[in-house]
Amino acid sequence: MIHEIATCLWFDKNAKEAADFYKSTFSGFEPISENPMAVNYRLLGRRFMHLNGGPGYPINPSISFFINLEEENEIRETWEKLTKNGTVLMDLNSYPWSPLYGWCADQFGVNWQIMKNHESHEKLAPNLMFNGANNGQASEAIDFYTSLFPNSKILFKALYEKGEHDTEGNVKYSQFTLNGKPFHLMESSMDHQHNFNEGVSMMVTVDTQEEIDQLWDNLVEGGAPGRCGWLKDKYGVSWQIVPSILGKLMTNPETAPKATYAFLQMSKFVIADLENAVK
Numbered sequence: 001m002i003h004e005i006a007t008c009l010w011f012d013k014n015a016k017e018a019a020d021f022y023k024s025t026f027s028g029f030e031p032i033s034e035n036p037m038a039v040n041y042r043l044l045g046r047r048f049m050h051l052n053g054g055p056g057y058p059i060n061p062s063i064s065f066f067i068n069l070e071e072e073n074e075i076r077e078t079w080e081k082l083t084k085n086g087t088v089l090m091d092l093n094s095y096p097w098s099p100l101y102g103w104c105a106d107q108f109g110v111n112w113q114i115m116k117n118h119e120s121h122e123k124l125a126p127n128l129m130f131n132g133a134n135n136g137q138a139s140e141a142i143d144f145y146t147s148l149f150p151n152s153k154i155l156f157k158a159l160y161e162k163g164e165h166d167t168e169g170n171v172k173y174s175q176f177t178l179n180g181k182p183f184h185l186m187e188s189s190m191d192h193q194h195n196f197n198e199g200v201s202m203m204v205t206v207d208t209q210e211e212i213d214q215l216w217d218n219l220v221e222g223g224a225p226g227r228c229g230w231l232k233d234k235y236g237v238s239w240q241i242v243p244s245i246l247g248k249l250m251t252n253p254e255t256a257p258k259a260t261y262a263f264l265q266m267s268k269f270v271i272a273d274l275e276n277a278v279k
Contacts (some may be wrong), residue, residue, distance in 0.1 A: 001206070001208065004206040005179055005202055005204050008046035008200070008202070008203045010198055011050055012056075015039050016039055016107070016177065017253045019110070023041075023080060024081070028123065029135040046124045059108070059111070061129070063111070065104070065125070066125045066126075068117070072116065075092070075114055079114055082104050089103040097115075098117070100115070101115045129185075130235070135188070139171055142154060142176055148219070152176065152180075155174075156174060158171070167189045171185060172186065197236075202240070203242060204242065205243070212268065212271070215239075216231060228240075229263070229269045236279075243269050245271060245274065255278040
């Protein structure tokens with residue numbers, strides 16, 4: 001089976017510091033596990049992993065996170081915490097799409113779009129911003145992603161109309177689900193000077209080699225393979241396709257060193273090779 005699609009955030013030696021910050025900022029923080037390499041938790045029902053990956057992939061606004069909160073006091077308190085030592089991209093204010101909305105990057109560079117009483121029933125969802133070389137490909141991307149994962153569908157898609165402030169036919173705003181989890185996607189013709197990188201990746205855990213092959217082969221077409229289950233799709237979005245058995249192998253002191261050595265040699269994960277390595 002395909003497990004929940006988690007979000008991986010890349011940090012340089014401060015993964016735990018960032019996790020502690022979100023624990024103190026949001027009411028819906030649930031710790032899962034922690035080691036020197038990674039911190040795992042749920043935030044408002046969504047799974048995250050902080051990876052101490054080192055320098056090289058600063059997080060940027062190409063992938064942000066929508067937060068839907070009901071109470072104005074909670075929105076303002078959360079905004080104050082997130083913007084302390086951070087950067088405001090759009091002031092917290094009233095806009096045509098929300099009575100209270102703001103976009104900021106926190107002190108770790110993670111981008112948040114906070115909104116009051118949005119139509120989404122989910123409190124948290126990643127948002128992909130298609131711009132630059134990806135401009136004009138958003139509708140295609142939505143169809144592509146929803147075709148790959150079970151239990152996926154397009155919930156809403158609004159296009160720019162003639163006379164609006166972007167290219168007619170571009171995706172103004174969209175919502176869709178991948179394996180039951182919500183995602184948002186927008187498109188912009190403006191020069192944002194940022195695009196997708198490994199700073200934010202989507203981590204998909206599966207049980208079988210057939211599932212690994214199906215997702216990997218489709219996602220990497222037109223993109224680029226990476227190491228240790230990482231790849232970039234044709235739009236530059238980073239994914240990790242990981243077998244569920246890896247968690248069991250890595251938590252066992254007897255198998256962890258052999259499993260680590262084995263997967264460090266891999267691009268796409270091969271479950272049989274992992275199992276043979278720990279025999």
